Amino acid sequence: MFNKRLSDVGPRVSSFNFSGFQIQLGLKGDLDFINGGFDVYYQYGNTNGSNSLLGDTSLVRIQQGLLLNAAGTGCADPSGGCVPVNIFGQGTMSAAAANFIKTRINSSQDYEQQYGGFSINGDTANQFSLPAGPIGFAVGFEYRAEEFAFNPSQDLATGNLTGFNASPPVAGRFDVYEGYAEVLVPLLKDLPLVKSLDLELAGRTSDYTGQPKAVQTYKVAGSWKVYDDLMLRASFNRAIRAPSIGELYAPQSNGFPTATDPCSARAAPNAAVRQACINSGVSASVVGLLNANQQTQTLSGGNPSLRPEEGETLTLGAVYTPSWISGLSFTLDFYNIKVTDAIDTFGGGTANLMNVCYGPLVNGNPNSPYCKAIVRLANGSIDYVVSTNQNVASRELEGLDFGVTYKTSLEDLGLPDWGTLSVRSLYTNTWLYTIKPDDISAPVKCADKFGNRCRGFGVNPVPRHKLRTAANWRFNNVGVNLVWSHLDDVVDDNPASRFTVERIGAKNYVDLSADWDVNDNLAFTGGVRNLTQEAYPILGGNASPSNSGYPAVYDVMGRTFFLNARLRY
Template identity: 35%
Template sequence: MTVAAQPAFAQAAGELGNLEAEEPAGVIVVTGSRIARPDLDTAAPVAVVGEEEFQLSGSVNVESVINTLPQVVPGLTGFSNNPGNGAATLNLRGLGETRTMVLVNSRRWMFYDTNQIVDLNTIPQFLIDSVDVVTGGASAVYGSDAIAGVVNFKLRDDLDGLLIGGQTNITEEGDGFRYNLDMAIGSDLADGRGHVTVWASYARRKPIFQSAREFSRFAAVDGCIVPGSVDGTGTGIEVDCDEGVPGPVRGGSSGVPTTYVDALGAQFADTGGTLVPFSPYNYAPANYLQLPQERYMVGGYADYEINDNVTAYAEVSYVNNVVPQELAATPAFITSELDVDSPFFAPGVQNQLAALDTDGDGYVTSLVRRRLLETGSRNSNDERNAFRVLAGVKGDIVPGWGYDAYYMYSRTRNSQIQTGNISVSRFLQALRTEFDANGNLVCSDQSNGCTPLNIFGLGTISPEAADFIRIRAQNTEISSLQVASAAINGELFDLPGGPLGVAFGAEYRKVSSQYIPDTALASGDVAGFNAGLPTQGSYDVKELFGEIYLPIITDGFVDRFEITAAGRYSDYSLDAIGGTWTYAIGATLSPIRDITIRGQYQRAVRAPNVEELFGGNSQGFPPASDPCSSRNVDNRTDAVRDLCIATGVPANAVFTDAIQLNSQIEGLFGGNPDLEEEVSDSWTAGVVLQPSFIPRLAITIDYFDIKVENLITTLGGGLNNSLSLCYYTVQDINSEYCQAINRFGSGAIDNVEILNANIAELETSGVDLQIDYSTPVGFSLYGEAESQLSFFFLGTWTDKNNFTPVADLPDQVNICAGYYGATCGTFQPEYKFTTRITWQDGPQRLSFRGRYIGSGDDDQIVNQGVDPANLAVAGLSERFYLDMTLAFEVQEDRVVTFGVNNLLNTKPPLTGDSQQQANTFPNVYDVLGRDFFVSFRAEF
């Protein structure tokens, strides 16, 4: 929502001076258009975040500020350990990272993976002048990927001299130490005909493990508890549900350090020969809560006026970013052949196995669950090297007509080195043993130096056996983007309201990505991190685009009335897409200067990315509930029972705990080269109020409605949805949803095969409210004439975020606005706002920021009809965070800033099975607690 006054934002670097907003001089180009125009009020809503917000928030990384915006549902962050990949991503309106376009200086930025998503870690935060957030689709102006909108990071181009800065952060607990050092040098060239800026930045972030916070040191799962037994971790003592009440309990994984075996229905553990009660393994302490990071960034940009009509410009940047992930030791869930008379077994276990050896071959096939602590924790070290180069020319053709043409190339290489994995084939080889001629226990297959593996008992795996089964794996991803673009803009003739503006041009883009797993990962011979098949592909697109700006009336019987329109034709090299049209039309009406009414319609498209098109089959373990297990609380009908039996569940095991011990189910995911483009229709309508009788006040209210059709998603909209469609909706064993489910002989799900398809719909709507106000205050502590007070508020009410996994079944809609869980994923509250109030007095600035996240409910309630009383945690309560910052200008352009984020030490709300990780949603809520920072910034 762009307004002419933005007193909270738009300050120059290091300046603690005038907070009054200035009217723009001359013509400008607003994000969302290529046409220069004399005003900031556009038909499309634009929210603007200035550099001051980054400085006052104590944020080193870009996503820390952007994720507080109510239009944004946080993507991956520095707290995303599992799932996570070392990146920081942006998700506008909850429509997904792939549907959000990220620009830097109004041009496409480099992406990092086969999904063509931008890593915000590659943007130099300390040079950001402002960030424009345009929601409601922008494909007609910028091309594919802008279905949800555009986020444009504008870097400073006015630096003249040396800029240095740095910051350090530490939590109240004394951990999570972070620091960064930044430097930039800017200078005019050739008597002002050119300008150059070069910059460098270094950032380091120390890890915090989940064991360091009381709320996350135990893995919480749904269960039943003794009333009053809840401890500081938010979990209680587990009891039978006939004796207790639903609640989160201390849980974990069925992959235990002592082994748990299911051999043809007989369960036993350890070497005692008797059934040992199952006690889940607490994997939480070994997981990162805050991921460590080390990042180097260097770059520069320059322009030079060759003559009056030609200015050459260039940009270059390079980023090296290293972010490890750390998980608990590998849990092996492997069907194995156990040697009946192995001396690793106690006599009681040998007797049990012998009774199960019905064919007398000396081996019994068993499902083994063993946490391999002896092989060490799992670590995935993600190192990302990315560079981007751009060169172009711009200038005037004739007075009133200008041009801009450039070529951009970017390339990112991700290297992921995994340790702590084990080889499945070697695990099986080492587990199948026999006695040699000398009576020694050896591997039946002694190749590769096989050492017999004793998995029964705590710490029983020898170092030699651990070395034999341990395997190191490596992934590599290489992604590149090329853009060649040329545009002309100018004025055709005068209308009653001013010159008619036009812009038109052409663009060529080529995207290319590949994922290169090593042999072990590609073959699936890995337990630990997920295996995957190679992916490689590319495509290109040729485009023609145009815009028109019609100022119909200015200072007439209404103050202003204007119409804007844009269109783009895209010709893709993909046969399933071919040629597509996108277009937009909008209008702005100001009956009087104080009031502006605006609206816009946009048709936008998104072409499938390389991963969606050409991705090889890969494994994933999303949270899901098997309808045939005891997790099905409210839908135990005869139809469901019969279908469970038909899909491979033994009749006596239906609706029992044995069918699903873990809260995750393995899925097989993969690409589809016949995918078509996604199509969206976006409507926005709003009003801008700038009352002349209240100077420096601006209020904007905007309604948005975005519907995406032909949406690309996995079969059924995801693993959990596919299970629901099979057992609850379609209820046909021959349906594609039921046929995708593969089960073990015990009835437990082995995996679910779900590939990409254009089958879904996604719709969101709501209202944004922004308020800006500043006012002089008639006193000063420093002898000034007066000080000033400024206020900013930006809030969103999300009325609807509905996901229809199968458009042909429109009644099966997943409602996600205000909900979270296995179906909706990351929590998107109905109400979210950020606000800041700042008092500036002479050299000091005291500022308070408030961040509000509304309450929400588990999506099982609305999407599956589950009774809230049967859920361990039925909902998450609201949270309000208060941050305080004091900035002091010790000398001109020398600013020291002190701050405390989460001043009230507000704790995150906790849940059980429906969590993202760490018993909560760490990308949504503050998990650090009270956090202190100090920074300095100086220009010379």
């Protein structure tokens, strides 16, 4: 086996270009006989994208350039302008050879969505009322269609590449028809310790093309206003999430997530793992000696047989608005969310799949689907791992939100009458985020964690403590805004491995902006984001692939300035 980084042809570069179009139509009207109205709407959207991949090489042309004629003076097959390719050493490849093996790859994708429906809402006041008031209601119907197509060039589709991954063409579509109804029932009001007591009920049925049967969701919620200052609330929801176009029809292609072969020299297997490797069929003579990269080739992609995910959410909360302090409000909410039949890659990704195969539960059993998913070459090294989308996982999330809102005029604070001041603060404590990849794997705990195990389930870092506070001062048509966001530190999610960076420290982001409403039609906003230049975390092998990190959680750009104008007409 021979490995070489083909820097001779220049860097690998991806260039993306996207354009979008959307149209929305709607009609609203009043229905006096139910003290309500109707809403009819339609929306069409299309997004088209193209991608050019530069700096990759053709595997077929490399093989052609390596096979020389008997004299060793040229290619055995000179077609296409073949130039002999020297892959030995740094900088030994000629410019002509580099140009011969270099290939430009192109692809295009098209995403189209149609969405339409109607709703009717009102109450029963004109027909009847309960002692606590009329019943409010809403009913409606919705239709949605989503269609996606991906068209790659020939080299990209067939995998005639050495740098980027193969991506065959894919196309798919689904339609969904939905009907729903909601009612708000006032049960009691104006009684001792019951200022008001309301019950909310809702239900929806959804029929997806490609699914064997329609699915139902519902909500039961209640609010109890004990007195003017205090309200208690609770709700229970059953929800579904149907698989997306990508999860259903994404092409099965190769990727290289961070995952080290447990049977390799890099992993330094202990006695138990060594025996599991032997049990799975790896020769005892190479266990612990195999050469392995930190990234393992993995076949992943869509599955047209996926079913909708099912989730249950319980929330309990309270709202306290003290009448003795005008403009002040407190909210406290507990939440518990459980998802079953969750759509995830089989085994929870490559790293977890390996841990299961060579762990104590499976112990390298070659008949286990976990070990069958690991395909090895004749020399014992891993060729690739199969980890496509399946309905195999379950998730549970639990935490607490505490919010404070305060709004007042400066005059009420004993200051000059120079406008109003408002402050909003939300603290979130997420003490549980657990994923069970399947019936065999051990639960993966992601609260307060980051790393490859959680990332294999599409989970970004989950700081246990988060706080966001926004302050706004407004005087006439000018406003100043200050936002502070705090993210608690997180630690690597795999205690069995040591990485260059095992902890991402706490981050504090400060944004400052000002806005000016010139008139009813024209407004300006300007400011600075990440004022204190909080650094983006630089990680190691636990930020696969290629140290891409977590841009959805942490600011990548550093301090940035912005200015925009808004024109209404």
